[in-house]
Amino acid sequence: MPQQRLFVIYAGGTIGMQAGPNGYAPTPGHLPAELARIAARTPGFPAYTLKEYAPLIDSSNLRPEHWNTMAADIAARYADYDGFVIIHGTDTLAYTASALSFMLENLGKPVIVTGSMVPLSEHPNDAEQNLVDAFHWAAQPQLHEVCVAFNRQLLRGNRSRKLWGAEIGAFGSPNYPILGRVQGHAEFNPALCLPAPRGPFALHTIDAGLHIAGLKLYPGYSVRMIERLLLSDDLAGVVLESYGAGNAPDADTALLAAFAAATERGVVIVNVTQCVSGKVSDSYAAGSVLSRAGLISGQDMTPEAALSKLYYQLSQPKQILGPDDLLSTSLRGELTPR
Ligand code: ASP
Numbered sequence: 001m002p003q004q005r006l007f008v009i010y011a012g013g014t015i016g017m018q019a020g021p022n023g024y025a026p027t028p029g030h031l032p033a034e035l036a037r038i039a040a041r042t043p044g045f046p047a048y049t050l051k052e053y054a055p056l057i058d059s060s061n062l063r064p065e066h067w068n069t070m071a072a073d074i075a076a077r078y079a080d081y082d083g084f085v086i087i088h089g090t091d092t093l094a095y096t097a098s099a100l101s102f103m104l105e106n107l108g109k110p111v112i113v114t115g116s117m118v119p120l121s122e123h124p125n126d127a128e129q130n131l132v133d134a135f136h137w138a139a140q141p142q143l144h145e146v147c148v149a150f151n152r153q154l155l156r157g158n159r160s161r162k163l164w165g166a167e168i169g170a171f172g173s174p175n176y177p178i179l180g181r182v183q184g185h186a187e188f189n190p191a192l193c194l195p196a197p198r199g200p201f202a203l204h205t206i207d208a209g210l211h212i213a214g215l216k217l218y219p220g221y222s223v224r225m226i227e228r229l230l231l232s233d234d235l236a237g238v239v240l241e242s243y244g245a246g247n248a249p250d251a252d253t254a255l256l257a258a259f260a261a262a263t264e265r266g267v268v269i270v271n272v273t274q275c276v277s278g279k280v281s282d283s284y285a286a287g288s289v290l291s292r293a294g295l296i297s298g299q300d301m302t303p304e305a306a307l308s309k310l311y312y313q314l315s316q317p318k319q320i321l322g323p324d325d326l327l328s329t330s331l332r333g334e335l336t337p338r
Contacts, residue, residue: 004139006048007081008035009070011096012056013089015116015127024119026056031087034120038128045132046139048085059089059096059115064208064311067096071103074111075203083110083138087131090115090162090170093148097157099308101146101332103204106197110143113157114150117168126151126168136186145194145332147179154180154188158305158334163276174277175300175336194333207315212307216241216274223254230262237268237310239303240295246271246280246287256293263294268314270306270327272298279336296327298335305334 010016016031017024032050039045051073057066074084088096097113104111114134116127134149146157151169159176180188211234215226229235242248249255263269271280271290279300282288291297298306313327330337 004046004082004141005080006046006083006085006135006138007074007077008048008050008085008087009073010050010052010056010087011059011066011070011089012053013059013087013093013115014119015087015089015114015130016056017058017119018121026058028052028054028056031120035131038131039135042132046083046135048135049081057089059092062089062092062096064099064206064210067099067103067308067311068205068208070096071100071203071205074100074104075201078109078201081109082141083143084112085134085138086111086113087134088113088115090117090150094157094160094162094171094302094304095308097146097148097160098302098305098334099206099311101156101158101305101334102309102312103206104146105202105204106199107146108144108197108201110138110140111146111157112138112149112154113146114148117166117170133182133186136182137180137188140188142190143188143193144196152182153178156193156333158308158332159302161276161302161304172276175279175302176333204312204315206311208311210236210311210314212237212239212310212314214239214241214303214307217243217248221255223252223258226255227258230258230267235262235267236314237270238262239298239306239310240269240271240290241274241303242271242280242287242290244273244275245278245283246273246290246297247284248286248290250286250289256289259290259293259295268310268327269295270298270301270310271295272301272303272306274303299328299338301335309334
């Protein structure tokens with residue numbers, strides 16, 4: 001294989017943090033210097049150009065504007081590089097991987113998002129291994145999608161979730177098999193991966209000012225609070241995390257009326273399960289009431305994928321796409337078609 005050239009975005013996260021007076025914080029220049037040392041001692045490490053963002057962020061500060069910056073940085077260099085690595089904090093990494101999967105249409109090259117639970121500045125750490133793996137996957141010409149490389153696994157980005165907050169294997173892909181793993185040698189299953197695109201690559205920036213809410217059902221929710229949320233100015237979309245197989249209290253007519261009124265006003269509400277894995281189905285009476293109230297089934301999408309897909313979808317010109325047309329359709333492998 002000819003030498004691959006990668007473009008690397010370093011956005012922040014634990015991976016490049018150092019201990020300071022207020023706790024761990026990213027230090028500019030530290031990760032790029034460490035990465036150069038790792039590249040020098042790792043045989044076959046791909047050539048790369050790195051862009052360090054300023055400021056580097058703890059990814060809990062991430063906003064949708066950052067997705068536009070990252071997607072635009074990739075699009076601007078799309079023709080010049082063979083693959084892309086994004087070094088990111090783990091807290092919102094699954095949201096970024098999901099968002100980029102939608103924003104980069106007809107992606108023909110790997111975009112691999114990684115981070116770590118333990119910074120490079122501490123030993124032992126998971127950071128070096130995650131970086132080496134991410135660079136390896138980003139140099140695979142047979143990968144055509146946004147993936148997460150973490151703890152020796154390769155996951156589809158829009159299927160990934162941070163499931164374990166204190167484990168080195170923090171990420172899982174609860175509703176889709178992992179695409180690949182490193183066990184002695186690195187292997188991925190092409191049958192599970194997205195095929196090479198047929199159309200030309202296209203960047204879709206999102207409207208970062210859209211008002212999209214996340215709402216989780218729980219015993220004891222207040223209908224008045226939910227009504228107020230649904231009536232709030234400029235609310236464009238909601239990701240509802242319902243129970244089990246997409247169920248909601250079918251005895252609560254006030255709640256269902258509030259949902260129905262909101263969807264009639266044009267608020268797009270996507271229903272996903274709050275279970276770690278599983279999907280929304282209409283098999284229970286308590287679930288079908290939500291589709292009758294105008295909610296769209298998110299099927300087996302993760303809440304992270306559903307939220308970023310709403311940003312993507314609601315940012316498209318309305319005359320081209322109606323929001324309900326494609327939310328239940330798999331655009332980038334984010335849901336399992338019925
Ligand atoms: N708070 C950190 C971040 O998301 C956590 C991490 O990177 O693991 O930036």
